[in-house]
Amino acid sequence: MSLVTTDWVLDNLNSLKIIDASWHMPAQKRNPAEEYRNGHIPNSIFFDLDENSEKDTDLPHMLPKQKTWEKIMSSLGINNNDDILIYDNSDLKSSCRCWFSLLYFGHDEKKIHILNGGLKKWIFEKKPITKTETKITESNYVANKKDNLIVNFHQIKENILSKNFNVIDARSLERFEGKVSEPRKGLRSGHIENSFCLPYNQCIDQKTGEFKNLKELRKLFYQYENLEKKLNPVFTCGSGVTASVLAYAYKMVNNDYIPKIYDGSWSEYGKYPA
Numbered sequence: 001m002s003l004v005t006t007d008w009v010l011d012n013l014n015s016l017k018i019i020d021a022s023w024h025m026p027a028q029k030r031n032p033a034e035e036y037r038n039g040h041i042p043n044s045i046f047f048d049l050d051e052n053s054e055k056d057t058d059l060p061h062m063l064p065k066q067k068t069w070e071k072i073m074s075s076l077g078i079n080n081n082d083d084i085l086i087y088d089n090s091d092l093k094s095s096c097r098c099w100f101s102l103l104y105f106g107h108d109e110k111k112i113h114i115l116n117g118g119l120k121k122w123i124f125e126k127k128p129i130t131k132t133e134t135k136i137t138e139s140n141y142v143a144n145k146k147d148n149l150i151v152n153f154h155q156i157k158e159n160i161l162s163k164n165f166n167v168i169d170a171r172s173l174e175r176f177e178g179k180v181s182e183p184r185k186g187l188r189s190g191h192i193e194n195s196f197c198l199p200y201n202q203c204i205d206q207k208t209g210e211f212k213n214l215k216e217l218r219k220l221f222y223q224y225e226n227l228e229k230k231l232n233p234v235f236t237c238g239s240g241v242t243a244s245v246l247a248y249a250y251k252m253v254n255n256d257y258i259p260k261i262y263d264g265s266w267s268e269y270g271k272y273p274a
Contacts, residue, residue, distance in 0.1 A: 003116045003211060003252070006125050009041070009085055017082040018044035022119070023094035023241070027183065035089060039129040041122060044087070045076050045136060049094055049241070052101075059267050060184070061097070061239040063150070066143045069105045073141035080107070080142060087115035087122070092204060092211070096244035100259060106144030114248070117210040151234045151262045153269065159234075160193045167195035170237035170246045171266065184238070187270035192236065200242040203249040217253050236262040236269075 009016070020040050022032035036046040052072050054062035064072070078084065084102065088095040095114045102112050115122065123129065151165075159165055169191055174180045176197040178189035191197065202220055205212055212220075221233075233250060235243035240263045247259040262269075 002110075002113045004085070004113045005116060006122050006127055009087075009115055009122075010127060012083075012085075013041075013043060015083065016043070016085040016113075017076075017078055018042075018085045018087070019047045019076075019098060020044045020088065020119075021047045021049065021086050021094045021098035022088040022090050023049040023097075024090055025183075032089065032094075037131065037133075039131055041087060041119070042128055042130045042132070043134055045134050047076065047086075047098055049097060059239070059264055061241055062263055063101060063104060063240075066105065066145050069101070069145075070141050070143050073105075073143070074139045075136075077136040077139050078141055079139045081111070083111045083113070085113045085115060087118050089119040091201065091209060092116075092118060092248075093200065093242050093245050096248040097241045100149070100244040100247060100261060103259065104146055104149050106146060117208055120209045149259055149261065151260055153262075153264055156192060156234075156236075156262055156269065163194065165260070166233045167192050167262070168233050168235050168246060169195050169197050169266075170200040170235060170242040171197070172199050173197050175238075175266075182238070182266070182270060184267060187266065188274065190270070190274065191266075192269055195236070198246060200237065200245040203245060211249060211252065214252060217249050221250055221253055232257065232260060234260045234262055236265045238265055239267045240265050 018041055020036050024030040024032055033046055054064045086095045086098045099112055099114055103109055169176050176191045182189055198220060203212055203217060235246040237243040240261055243261045247261055251257050251259055
């Protein structure tokens with residue numbers, strides 16, 4: 001994986017498959033597909049996070065079945081050997097979720113890149129924007145999912161006693177502590193027992209929209225005495241999206257780390273009584 005600059009993207013514009021993975025929280029009432037149509041990085045294609053998640057569940061943003069993912073990638077013209085650039089207009093959170101999805105389904109991590117600062121930085125630097133729709137030639141993508149990147153509900157429950165890994169929650173501290181109601185109906189407030197809270201936006205410079213530097217990220221992740229490299233963290237959030245930001249940021253800090261996410265996150269765990 002690599003975090004790349006706007007200049008790097010501009011230099012490699014014609015050799016990349018470029019994905020606009022923008023997605024916004026429902027409360028923001030923004031339409032990322034419409035925003036894409038109104039202006040995007042040249043040669044980019046739109047990846048709809050809501051549409052490209054598992055449909056056969058009541059949980060939001062779950063990873064789809066392998067065959068479904070193959071159809072999605074093929075319909076977008078993505079090939080297995082493509083170098084992919086992901087960007088968004090949503091504070092890196094949906095770029096990181098798209099990165100994790102590609103990683104889970106076996107795309108070479110060295111061929112997955114994220115634009116640091118996203119579309120916001122690209123536009124600020126007056127890089128080229130177009131409304132021209134990118135022509136897509138359908139491909140024949142073959143996925144190879146890596147189940148070791150996903151932790152399920154039962155593993156989370158078992159870990160409360162075994163403490164084999166640290167669960168780190170990307171939601172806000174107010175949601176983590178149960179001081180505010182969950183945005184999704186039918187969920188109790190609070191957090192997974194013995195978990196820690198690290199709001200995903202603490203990893204991002206709010207002025208530039210870029211990831212904070214490695215020194216700052218290390219300080220964030222190692223603020224807890226028992227959170228050490230030898231204990232693989234598992235990241236969670238509301239629906240698996242912002243957890244991906246923490247997974248990406250921690251991978252920057254510890255390159256040996258194999259990203260792990262509780263895909264059901266609080267949307268699943270919060271359905272059950274404490």
